[in-house]
Amino acid sequence: MFIQPWDAALDDAEWQTWIADGHDFGQLSVNGLPGQAPMVVPTHFTSDNSRLLIHLARPNPVWEAIEYDPNVTFTVIGDYAFVPGPWRAKPDTPPTDGVPTSYYAAVRFTCRAHIVDAPEAKAELLRRQLAHFQPNGDHALVAVDQPPYGRMLSGIRGLRLDVTEVRAKFKYDDNKPAEHRTTVADRLTARGQALDVPTAGQQRRRLDRTGDWKP
Template identity: 80%
Template sequence: MFIQPWDAALDDAEWKTWIADGHDFGILSVNGPPGQAPLTVPTHFTIDDRTLLIHLARPNPAWKAIEADPNVTFTVTGDYAFIPGPWRAKPGTPPTDGVPTSYYAAVQFTCRATVIDNPDAKAELLRRQMAHFQPDGDHAPIAPDQPPYGRMLPGIRGLRLDITEVRAKFKYDDHKPVEHRTETAHRLTERGRPLDAPTAGQQLRRLERTGPWKP
């Protein structure tokens, strides 16, 4: 993932807060067999300090690739919107001279994968995931010897992804003047497409922290 200086995360707390703010679904990418394309798997995940936890169905073809090469990438994206060219035209130039772009946030984790097959360890992984996704605890006990999860555990495998590198990108035209970014956020809010409001929110949040961008 290419990151311009003005698109980089301002600090680790920025991407960690963004992930914690409900961005818990991403794409696992693993190296395919020689001569074949990489395999990708969309899935929910939980994060614990420097570790991602996921589980997949046992028949998933990604397992064979992971066992051959445990170096994987996990990518999370969100708060994205298409920005039309006229919105980005420089002052005093025709609106049609503006060049469109995409706004988005993305966090890319480079990880080393460890497969989890022990029933007790898989149950613990699921308990940790459920603590995140169903914190009210409104589910049956998750244990190898209790239904309904006990009989389902053999059908899944767990995956611990130990993070070795994090690359975070918040692409919201931070190198543009303050007035331009403020107006774009206003236009996004007015347009009102499904992700326009959170995209505008990210742009204004970055604007409040950085003001005019300086190299």
């Protein structure tokens, strides 16, 4: 993932806070077997210190590729929007000469994958995931010898992804003047399509922290 200096995370806390703020769905990318294309699997995940925890169905074809090469990446993307060219045109140029771009936040984890197959270990992984996704505890007990989860554990495999590197990108025109970024954020909010509003929120948040970008 190419990251311009002005698009880089301001600190580790920035991307960690962004992930914790409900960005818990991403894509697992696995090197393919010899002669095959890489595989990409969309899935929810939870984090556990320097590890990511996920589970997938046992019939998923990704397992053979992971066993062959456990070096994987996991990518989370959000708060994205298309910014049309006229919004980015310089004041002294025709609006049609403006160059469009995409705004987005992305965090890419480079990981070493470890398959979790022992029943109790899988149950503990599910307990951790449910604690995140259903913190009110409105679910049955996850136990290897009790329904409904006990009989279902054989149908899944868990993955513990030990994170070896994190690269985070917040692409919101931070190299542009503050007035320009404020105007674009206002236009995104007014347009109000898809993720326009949270995208504008990210742009304003970065603006509040950085002001005019300086190399």
